[in-house]
Amino acid sequence: MGEETDRNTVLGKAVTILRAFAPDDQVVGLAELVRRTGLHKATVHRLVGELVGNRLLDRVDGGYRLSGGLFELGMRASVERSLLELAMPFLQDLYERTHETVHLGIRESAEVVYVAKIGGHRQAATPSRTGGRMPLHCTALGKVLLAHAGPELRREVLAGPLERRTPRTIVASGILARQLDEVLEAGVAFEHEESAVGITCVAAPVLVGGTDAVAAISVTGPTTRLRPEQHVTAVRAAAAGLASTIARRRSLPGGAP
Template identity: 55%
Template sequence: MRAAEWNGGPNSVLGRAMTLLTAFRPDEVELSLAELARRTGLAKSTAHRLLGELTSWDLVECTPGGVRLGMRLFELGSLVPRQRGLREAAAPFLADLFEATHETVHLAILDGVEVVYVQKMESRTGPPVPSRVGGRLPAHCTGVGKALLAFSPPARLAAVVASGLHRRAPRTVVAPGLLRRELAEIRDRGVATEHEESGVGITCVSAPVLDAEGVAVAAVSITGWVNRLEPARFAPAVRTAALGIARTLRGGR
């Protein structure tokens, strides 16, 4: 989510507060009042007043250099039922997958046209992956995203295509027809692969976590160096982990 500009932005107090909270980018620990006002379009006096309210709820914290997000946001995020139940069900399977492969392991869900990473276990010897817990990436250029899209209602893919298949790396699939054909193949194979589509040097293999109706509720993947990780070799392990998570979520059925 990106902060809305004040010109045409929200008029409610809650909406203005949300523009402040969502102004932070993944690599930023803190921001100054002036920068927050610039990004949100709020007057400094308004931003200062709202930050005072947010501080009283521990949603932000004041630092010598400005403001940072508060611990209460982390606490609230950990209570979200869908992600909490999914993480708990997936934990032993992700741990086994990481131990067996020593590659970076992801668990992700689909939200709109993006994937949100619910869990990440990072390999010390793997490539730097542009993902983080709570972070987002476009669905069309990630292994987990393609696994989710392949086993989602057609409206999901239509929304992704309508939003634009932007090129993130040289091999990103940006042709709608090619993406549709690839998703059909993923439905046949039961696994998705990515070959330098989200970043140079990165490859991954992913499998969907399906509900009782065969719709993807999450996806599991392992990611590694393109010249070292063989997707076909690790596909069975990823599928086994996804099936185990699915059975756990369905109560063992």
Template identity: 60%
Template sequence: MADGVLDERSMLGRVMRLLDAFGSDGRPLGLSELSRRTGIPKPTVHRIAGDLVLARLLTASPEGFRLGRGLFELGMRAAAERSVLEVAVPFMQDLLARTQETVHLGVLDGDEVVYISKLGGHRQASVPSRLGGRMPLHCTAIGKSLLAHSGPEAIDRVLSQPLERRTRHTIVAPGLLRTQLEQVIEQGVAYENEESTLGVVCVAAPILGVDGTPLGAISATGPATRFRPSAHATSVRAAADGAASILARRAQVQTADS
């Protein structure tokens, strides 16, 4: 690793390239396809994939390889995310009952949102999010909610980069996005109006730690034809604040016991 970047030629780098080659559709991939997607020679892919099967990070079938259950088990051991997930899910369930729309829990990872929970009702909107999936910060309500509370340096860094235009509604002007982030701080919620996906609108609120840093964010998402984000802002903010309150109490208990 040089300058904070993983060397893709190293064994670990090749393992990560192999794991990253799998898409969100769960479709199995054969050796030839994995070699094509990663640029790793087929014999090397065969050897690495065999080791990953033994480690339960991949599963093998006649159709090809899939990501293994061992990856899920390792992911659930991530202490910070697991704590947020355990605490937030009951509040998300309450929010789902109130809104009857899709409810997300996302956390900050670099300059992206990673979705770690997603609850949907019978009439949930078709949204591009998926568990473990990533989305840019600037065009999602959860992303804006997290970014607004991440401090001036993080905001300046994101706004200094080119902002991807996902739809015709995506805000790509840094000054306009900065104004929105200031409004997020004032209002306690962030909005998305068809900025990541046409026809989808959203409202999100941050789960803040005792020091004010964002531990995650909860959102309610629905189709623009029927869902009015502002009408559910109070409920979304209450869900996030409820989760934050419990996490704060847990932190106080852990501090007292240490």
């Protein structure tokens, strides 16, 4: 459900090349970039040279890799950076209380974007990563954010198709709709092996102004160890604390996020 890139423009082609890098890629060769993007070899060769010149790609043995310049640009994203700065004390406190993986996520279109991930030596092997995305319907973070989104997005997501990530992913719109109603009543959402086998999760919305979910916080762990119901109070408290901090910041002149 991600946004489409206009491949008819130079900028669109450059973005297509950057997005061709997968999360686990170390180095990608020119021929592989041509294959992944479907762009002409001469076009890819010219654009990767310009991306290297602008510190968005590095030229290394065997091909290219994403450059630190992209990280610098990402850290300048004011909304996410301000949110992370305000949230970090609450995320760290929640981790100390649970010693399980803690996430902070925001919604972009029909996906949840992971702004932060904190985990210790025994953190579960989750599919999440900082800066990564997942569909709203298969994560606790996503379901919380979807439940508090506008009716138009809710109708769009429920109209499907709902991607099946595991055998337990909810792909029936009626069941998902009932869960979203329960989220609004309970104030938290649960995930039971819906994004990855062996993973369970509980999330709460960061509500500013009563109903505006600017973000969500979750605790995630393996089904063999984590009982998400036991962490409802802690997750709610972290989300409420962050919401209060954001509300106070917004009340100040020029406040953000």
